[in-house]
Amino acid sequence: MQNIAALEQEFESKIERGISIEPKDWMPEKYRKTHIRQISQHAHSEIVGMLPEGNWITRAPSLRRKVALLAKVQDEAGHGLYLYSAAETLGISRDELFEQLHSGKAKYSSIFNYPTLSWADMGAIGWLVDGAAIINQVMLTRTSYGPYARAMVRICKEESFHQRQGYEIMLTLSKGTPEQKQMAQDSLNRWWWPSLMMFGPTDAESTHTAQSMKWKIKLKTNDELRQQFVDITVPQAEILGLTIPDPDLKWNEEREQYDFGAIDWEEFWQVVKGHGPCNKERIAARKNAFEGGAWVREAAIAHAEKKAARTELKKAV
Amino acid sequence: MNNEQLIINNAVDKAVLADYITMLSDNSMILGHRLSELCGHGPSLETDIALTNISLDLFGQVRMYLQYAAQLKDEETTEDTLAFLRYPNQYRNVLLVEQPNTDFAYIIARQFFFDAYHALLLEELKQSTDETIRAIATKSLKEVSYHQRFSSEWLKRLGDGTDISHEKMQAAVDHLYPYISELCEASPLELEMQATGIGANLAQLKAAYFERVNSVLEEATLTIPENKWTQSGGKKGIHTEHLGYILADFQYMQRVYPGMEW
Ligand SMILES: [Fe+2]
Ligand SMILES: [Fe+2]
Numbered sequence: 152m153q154n155i156a157a158l159e160q161e162f163e164s165k166i167e168r169g170i171s172i173e174p175k176d177w178m179p180e181k182y183r184k185t186h187i188r189q190i191s192q193h194a195h196s197e198i199v200g201m202l203p204e205g206n207w208i209t210r211a212p213s214l215r216r217k218v219a220l221l222a223k224v225q226d227e228a229g230h231g232l233y234l235y236s237a238a239e240t241l242g243i244s245r246d247e248l249f250e251q252l253h254s255g256k257a258k259y260s261s262i263f264n265y266p267t268l269s270w271a272d273m274g275a276i277g278w279l280v281d282g283a284a285i286i287n288q289v290m291l292t293r294t295s296y297g298p299y300a301r302a303m304v305r306i307c308k309e310e311s312f313h314q315r316q317g318y319e320i321m322l323t324l325s326k327g328t329p330e331q332k333q334m335a336q337d338s339l340n341r342w343w344w345p346s347l348m349m350f351g352p353t354d355a356e357s358t359h360t361a362q363s364m365k366w367k368i369k370l371k372t373n374d375e376l377r378q379q380f381v382d383i384t385v386p387q388a389e390i391l392g393l394t395i396p397d398p399d400l401k402w403n404e405e406r407e408q409y410d411f412g413a414i415d416w417e418e419f420w421q422v423v424k425g426h427g428p429c430n431k432e433r434i435a436a437r438k439n440a441f442e443g444g445a446w447v448r449e450a451a452i453a454h455a456e457k458k459a460a461r462t463e464l465k466k467a468v
Numbered sequence: 469m470n471n472e473q474l475i476i477n478n479a480v481d482k483a484v485l486a487d488y489i490t491m492l493s494d495n496s497m498i499l500g501h502r503l504s505e506l507c508g509h510g511p512s513l514e515t516d517i518a519l520t521n522i523s524l525d526l527f528g529q530v531r532m533y534l535q536y537a538a539q540l541k542d543e544e545t546t547e548d549t550l551a552f553l554r555y556p557n558q559y560r561n562v563l564l565v566e567q568p569n570t571d572f573a574y575i576i577a578r579q580f581f582f583d584a585y586h587a588l589l590l591e592e593l594k595q596s597t598d599e600t601i602r603a604i605a606t607k608s609l610k611e612v613s614y615h616q617r618f619s620s621e622w623l624k625r626l627g628d629g630t631d632i633s634h635e636k637m638q639a640a641v642d643h644l645y646p647y648i649s650e651l652c653e654a655s656p657l658e659l660e661m662q663a664t665g666i667g668a669n670l671a672q673l674k675a676a677y678f679e680r681v682n683s684v685l686e687e688a689t690l691t692i693p694e695n696k697w698t699q700s701g702g703k704k705g706i707h708t709e710h711l712g713y714i715l716a717d718f719q720y721m722q723r724v725y726p727g728m729e730w
Contacts, residue, residue, distance in 0.1 A: 201508035208504045212721035212730040213548045214534070217504070218527050224507050225520040232513050270721055270730075328728055436509065444511020446636070447572045450629025457628060 166366065171297035174240035182366065186296050187241050188257075189368055191248045194234035195259035199252075199433050201227045203267040204276060212270055219316060220273060226309045233302040240298045253438045255425060260284075262345050264427030271324055271331075271338035277317015279339075279346040279384065285310045286380050287350065290370040318387065325391040332392075339388065340396045347411075348419045350377040381409050481664070485598070486540040488661045490550055491703070493533035494561035497551065498711070499582055500526035501718055502569060511572050518618055522579070525611040532604045552722040556715055557705035560655075564647040566702070566710045573626055573633070573640035580619035581644060584680045585651040585673075586612045592668035601666065620684050627688025638690050645693040650700035652677055658703075 158177045165172060172178055201224050208224065211217035235245045251257035262280055267273070288310065291303040324335040351357055351373040363369040371379075381400075388395050399412035421427065503523035510516025534547035541550075565582055569575050590612055593605035626637040652674035654662065661667025682692050701707065721730070 198508075198513070205508035208507055209501060209717040210720045212725070212728075214527060214531050214551055216730055218524060218531070221504055221507060221520060221524055221527070225517055225524070228508070228513055228517050228520070232517070235513070323730060328725075330725060331728060440509045440511065440516075444515075444572065446630070446632050447511040447515070447626070450626050450633030453633075454625040454629040 166295050169293075171300060172295050173297045183241050185362070185366070185368070186299065187238055187243055189363075190234055190238040190241070190296075190299055191243075191251065192258050192260075194231050194238060194248065195252045195257055196263065197227045197231035197234060199259045199263045199437060200280075201231075202433055202436055203263055203265070203429075204273060206267045207270060207273050210270070211273075216273075216320070223277070223313055223316065226313065230302075230306045230309070233305060234299075237296075237298040237302045249437075249441055253434060253441065255434070258423070260349060261419065261422040261427060262349050264422050264430045264433060265341070265345050266429050268341070269334050269338060271321070271334040272342070274317050274320030274324060274335065275338040275342040277313050277315075278321050278387070279317075279342050280349070281310050281313040281317060282384065283346050283349040283380050285314060286376050286383070291368070293367060293370075295367045321391055321393075325393060335391070336393050339393050343396050344414065344418075345422075347377055347380070347414055348422075350374075350380065352416070352419070378408055381411055385409055482540045484657070484660065485666065486537040488657055488667060489533050489537040489540075489601070491560040491655075491657065493530045493537070493550075494559050495565050495582070495586075496526040496533075497530045498559070498561040498714060499565040499578075500524075500530065501714055502565065502567075502578075503575075506569055506575070515572075519575070522615050522618070525608075525615065529604065529608045529611075532607070536600050536604070548722070552719050556707060556711055559707070559711065559715070560703050560705055561711075562647070562650045562702045563699055563708050564644065564650065564702075566708055566714060567644060567647065568710060570640070570643075571636060573636040574644065576619055576622045576626060577637070577640040577644045579615065580623045580684065581648045581681065582651075583612060583616040583619050584684070585648075585677055587616050588673040588677055588680075589668050589670075592673060596667070597665035623684060623690075624688040627685070627690045634689065637688065641685065641690055642693050646697050646699045648677075648681065649698040650702060653700060653703070655703040 159179060162172070162176070162178060162182075165176075172182075204220065204224050204227075208217065208220055211220050235248060238248060239245060248257065252259065262283075267276070285307060288303055289307055292300055292307055294300045294303070321335055321339075324331040354372045354374045357373050364372075385395060385400065397412045399410065401410055402408075403410045422430065425431075500523045503519050503526070507516065507520045507523070510519055530551065531547055534550045537550055538545045538547055564578060567574065567578055587609065590605045590609040593601055594609065596602050596605065623637065626633040628634070629637075652670045654670040658667055658670060662669050685692050
């Protein structure tokens with residue numbers, strides 16, 4: 152028992168001094184579990200997040216846009232890969248993590264349960280969803296768990312590129328024909344509130360915040376981050392000449408921040424609990440890919456074993 | 469040869485050359501489209517990323533070809549008008565590349581059958597008398613060598629993997645094999661371009677192609693189908709039913725919102 156107390160003390164002191172925790176280091180079970188939960192949730196968000204944008208790859212309006220969108224969605228697959236690898240360092244397999252996603256045990260970002268209904272959604276998602284992700288994630292580049300922090304450095308660089316690319320799509324549309332401008336406005340109308348929900352429940356209702364702040368998974372609260380997002384995004388919408396669908400939105404001179412309207416938390420919980428517009432389709436698509444690909448993965452293993460056996464045989468001869 | 473003749477030949481060549489280049493790009497474009505349908509749905513993250521890479525390479529090639537073809541045409545023509553605004557019978561890709569993503573074995577068989585041809589074609593085009601085509605072929609060949617490695621490795625893995633994968637791989641090969649002879653059958657346009665030294669000599673690469681294909685099939689422990697019946701028509705603009713649906717997706721935005729900047 153004394154031994155564990157000493158390990159715990161060493162662990163706490165590392166966290167306090169900002170020394171990163173590495174896979175081989177001792178860590179409290181709760182730290183390991185929390186990180187598996189958070190990193191895998193993040194990984195799942197990356198790969199489920201491929202689906203709504205993947206929906207428009209075949210219909211992209213120009214070759215240049217098609218290539219950029221393909222590359223973007225591929226980046227998200229890469230993010231998923233880094234993050235699953237980071238989670239695996241905590242002693243869980245990728246297949247187990249997939250099982251958790253498919254069974255509904257593991258969560259992913261709710262935003263990806265909304266449908267993509269027009270090309271403008273490729274702009275709005277890049278601008279708002281990748282934009283919100285950056286605000287949520289940039290602090291994770293300094294989080295306490297080493298493999299997670301390092302994955303996040305690479306990821307954040309690419310997310311800011313995605314954000315600029317999305318904004319540029321919106322800018323092109325808003326400078327285009329009336330139909331295009333209307334398409335952009337319609338898209339902003341649909342993605343604005345779900346984007347604000349990406350920061351999670353209000354601080355009063357958030358269960359993980361205190362512990363997460365101690366372990367540097369979080370440096371700011373949900374509400375602080377949400378405010379930051381609104382303050383950054385409103386002027387960007389003004390440049391586009393688009394209207395944010397919130398009649399209560401206005402600059403507060405005193406706070407030097409925007410006031411904004413109440414979020415529909417009922418909708419938030421409905422989507423989180425699996426009853427959003429596309430929850431079932433998203434999970435079904437992931438399950439299909441995984442289960443439909445089982446014979447491929449099995450064949451690869453069988454082939455590698457055959458090959459190894461043949462090499463052994465050659466050596467023996 | 470006097471000067472006057474040269475200029476006239478040149479003028480004729482421009483339109484024909486643009487046509488040939490567009491035809492070259494069509495195979496990459498339609499196969500790239502098929503692969504792009506898979507993004508987010510691959511059997512593993514690694515294969516998902518790899519197939520998307522191939523799609524990205526193919527669309528990169530399409531853009532190089534079509535930007536060149538557009539330059540040879542009138543001022544209104546751009547890479548996008550060439551890519552998106554033709555009628556279905558004006559696309560001249562081979563039937564092979566428009567075949568659907570039935571399962572991963574079909575995806576791999578289609579890819580390998582095309583890659584093996586594509587690499588040989590680009591080897592030929594590296595000798596083209598047209599400087600731009602030479603440059604595109606040189607750059608593309610590096611990518612396609614990788615594609616060929618990827619698809620032939622997977623063909624062997626699945627052919628010589630489990631009983632199930634062997635069966636699926638054989639079924640895909642049997643289904644797609646009749647489509648591959650079209651690759652090496654030269655159309656009048658291809659013959660014309662071959663004669664000028666710009667285009668590839670397809671008759672010449674046919675033997676090497678089948679040798680390559682059959683040797684990999686053998687290595688994958690698969691049976692080489694008896695090549696009695698063949699399917700062709702794409703080079704003449706006579707396609708399978710699949711192309712109409714591909715284009716319905718592919719052209720959607722340009723058709724619904726014509727003449728806009730994106
Ligand atoms: Fe991402
Ligand atoms: Fe992103």
